[in-house]
Amino acid sequence: MDIRGKKILVTGSDGFIGSHLTERLLELGADVRAFVYYNSLNSWGWIDTFQPAKKSQIEVFTGDIRDPNGVRKAMQGIDVVFHLAALIAIPFSYHSPDSYVDTNIKGTLNVLQAARDLETSRILVTSTSEVYGTAQYVPIDEKHPLQGQSPYSATKIGADKIVESFFRSFNMPVTIVRPFNTYGPRQSARAVIPTIITQLLAGQEEIKLGSLTPTRDFNYVKDTVQGFIELARSEDVIGEEINIATQQEISIGELTQELINQINPSARIVCEEQRMRPEKSEVNRLLGSNEKIRRLTNWEPKYTLKEGLAETIEWLRNNIDKYKVDTYNI
Numbered sequence: 001m002d003i004r005g006k007k008i009l010v011t012g013s014d015g016f017i018g019s020h021l022t023e024r025l026l027e028l029g030a031d032v033r034a035f036v037y038y039n040s041l042n043s044w045g046w047i048d049t050f051q052p053a054k055k056s057q058i059e060v061f062t063g064d065i066r067d068p069n070g071v072r073k074a075m076q077g078i079d080v081v082f083h084l085a086a087l088i089a090i091p092f093s094y095h096s097p098d099s100y101v102d103t104n105i106k107g108t109l110n111v112l113q114a115a116r117d118l119e120t121s122r123i124l125v126t127s128t129s130e131v132y133g134t135a136q137y138v139p140i141d142e143k144h145p146l147q148g149q150s151p152y153s154a155t156k157i158g159a160d161k162i163v164e165s166f167f168r169s170f171n172m173p174v175t176i177v178r179p180f181n182t183y184g185p186r187q188s189a190r191a192v193i194p195t196i197i198t199q200l201l202a203g204q205e206e207i208k209l210g211s212l213t214p215t216r217d218f219n220y221v222k223d224t225v226q227g228f229i230e231l232a233r234s235e236d237v238i239g240e241e242i243n244i245a246t247q248q249e250i251s252i253g254e255l256t257q258e259l260i261n262q263i264n265p266s267a268r269i270v271c272e273e274q275r276m277r278p279e280k281s282e283v284n285r286l287l288g289s290n291e292k293i294r295r296l297t298n299w300e301p302k303y304t305l306k307e308g309l310a311e312t313i314e315w316l317r318n319n320i321d322k323y324k325v326d327t328y329n330i
Helices: 016-027 045-049 068-075 090-095 097-118 151-170 192-201 221-233 252-263 291-296 305-322
Strands: 007-011 031-037 059-063 080-083 122-126 174-179 206-209 241-244 268-271
Touching: 007 016, 007 068, 016 031, 016 045, 016 221, 031 045, 031 068, 059 068, 068 097, 080 097, 080 221, 090 097, 090 151, 097 122, 097 151, 122 151, 122 221, 151 174, 174 221, 192 206, 192 252, 192 305, 206 252, 221 241, 221 291, 241 291, 252 268, 252 305
Parallel strands: 007 031, 007 080, 031 059, 080 122, 122 174, 174 241, 206 268
Antiparallel strands: none
């Protein structure tokens, strides 16, 4: 499928990955409608930081993914939906699991129901590597068992299974897009990489973290976005679930030490109890297989971790005022 000229809806376009995807779609000549979360401040999230010329190219729709009527209205006249709207913070899912069910499961169902009625040509639904839980084998391919180790991951598993059911029941043109840990400019301060970098840039000598032993497979956001694009272009991935992964891993401790070496070598790591996940909930190892996406599309990662971290550090250095460095937000 050619992206140029297509009418495309991006849910969650006000967020981290969604805002980067929106920008990339504009560059490719798509006609983009951005679904942003309605709020009394009329904030469009990261879209508000776009240059006026770029912002003027976007049709912004304010709504709530939990509202089926608003979702249906947003999807009218749309060729392709990239569904990214979700609640994502794992610690907050311990606190408010109901909101994750409403947003992640019911929100996805709203998109699917509208797509079925409106006969939308393509739907790409965002999953997460957290659905796999701690690796039972590596690299983790798409046949790996799913494990709900947090309320967040359980709701994403639920959403994935609803997507699968709509493909099998109604032959819907859906693809489950499963990125491993994405990082880069605009990421929430609750994620580990901006947490480390912002503390270092603020001059803190003690870098406060949770567990240091888990490993992660980190995707730079531009690579993740290109994965979405290549999956939308391919007809071979309809009805499939597809990892976006680098097939490389690094422990949180090793990552932190690398960033300390780059920014402030005198800093040291302090593990805080409040930042620890419950033992059975902690995902100890994530290392994804990218064999399937490479086989079915033209995607391949362009950024090394070192290159991606350098761009992320530079962006955060220029935008640290947007982060509450001294406040731990679950």
